[in-house]
Amino acid sequence: MAQEILKSYHSKDSKVHPSVDESVLTIYGSKFCPFTQRCLITLDVKHIPHNFVGIDLMNKPDWYLQICPTGKVPFLKEGDKELTESLVIVNYLDELKQPTIHPADPYVKARGSLIVDELFPTALTAIKNLKNKEATVEQKIDEIKKALAKLDEKFSQIKTKYLQSDEQPYYADYMTWTALEMIVPVLRTLNYPSFNSEKELTEAYPSLAKYLHLMSQSPSIQRICLSPEVLADYYSIL
Numbered sequence: 210m211a212q213e214i215l216k217s218y219h220s221k222d223s224k225v226h227p228s229v230d231e232s233v234l235t236i237y238g239s240k241f242c243p244f245t246q247r248c249l250i251t252l253d254v255k256h257i258p259h260n261f262v263g264i265d266l267m268n269k270p271d272w273y274l275q276i277c278p279t280g281k282v283p284f285l286k287e288g289d290k291e292l293t294e295s296l297v298i299v300n301y302l303d304e305l306k307q308p309t310i311h312p313a314d315p316y317v318k319a320r321g322s323l324i325v326d327e328l329f330p331t332a333l334t335a336i337k338n339l340k341n342k343e344a345t346v347e348q349k350i351d352e353i354k355k356a357l358a359k360l361d362e363k364f365s366q367i368k369t370k371y372l373q374s375d376e377q378p379y380y381a382d383y384m385t386w387t388a389l390e391m392i393v394p395v396l397r398t399l400n401y402p403s404f405n406s407e408k409e410l411t412e413a414y415p416s417l418a419k420y421l422h423l424m425s426q427s428p429s430i431q432r433i434c435l436s437p438e439v440l441a442d443y444y445s446i447l
């Protein structure tokens with residue numbers, strides 16, 4: 210599953226930059242990367258035409274390192290314009306055309322950035338622990354459970370249905386989702402006997418589970434993001 214996607218990405222074997230539509234911007238990245246996904250969701254929400262060039266992060270092509278010396282993704286190129294850093298790219302894209310992904314109220318908009326700063330790193334605890342070669346599975350699960358408890362408490366305190374509104378997802382929801390969506394596939398990959406099913410997640414962390422379910426129904430998320438099965442398949446080869 211993940212291999213099929215990776216096969217369509219550019220790796221060391223790709224010797225020349227692929228041809229792209231020069232009349233629209235290009236995002237270089239990987240759908241397995243939560244930072245790239247932020248940009249792709251924003252492009253989808255705003256209906257911005259673009260090229261997507263998939264980069265195999267484990268085996269990057271030389272031409273990519275020439276145009277983007279840090280080798281990081283996402284990377285935006287539009288003629289001579291070049292941008293790195295997912296949130297810089299997202300806010301640039303947001304200025305290009307309507308609809309904005311930010312709520313109208315300036316205070317709620319500003320709070321959204323603080324929410325992302327708090328929730329995104331906590332949600333990334335899951336994948337960081339999966340990749341930690343030093344820790345035992347029990348230690349990884351312990352750390353992930355602490356992060357889940359923190360997230361659950363935060364979601365139980367949010368007064369609105371989504372993070373910034375009752376009506377629809379906005380910036381804070383989309384920017385945080387790309388780390389939240391990794392939790393279930395990481396738990397599946399760890400396959401810890403007493404804690405590996407969505408049912409257990411729902412019972413132990415109900416506010417978090419309710420929000421995960423709600424966001425998984427978002428049309429942009431459904432169009433852009435990969436299924437938990439495909440993500441878990443990718444994590445199993447990391």
Ligand SMILES: N[C@@H](CCC(=O)N[C@@H](CS)C(=O)NCC(=O)O)C(=O)O
Nearest residue numbers: 242243244266281282283294295296
């Ligand atoms: N702060 C950056 C982080 C980007 C980042 O760390 N991307 C990862 C992939 S998820 C990456 O490119 N890592 C470098 C590498 O794989 O060599 C952002 O928000 O865009």
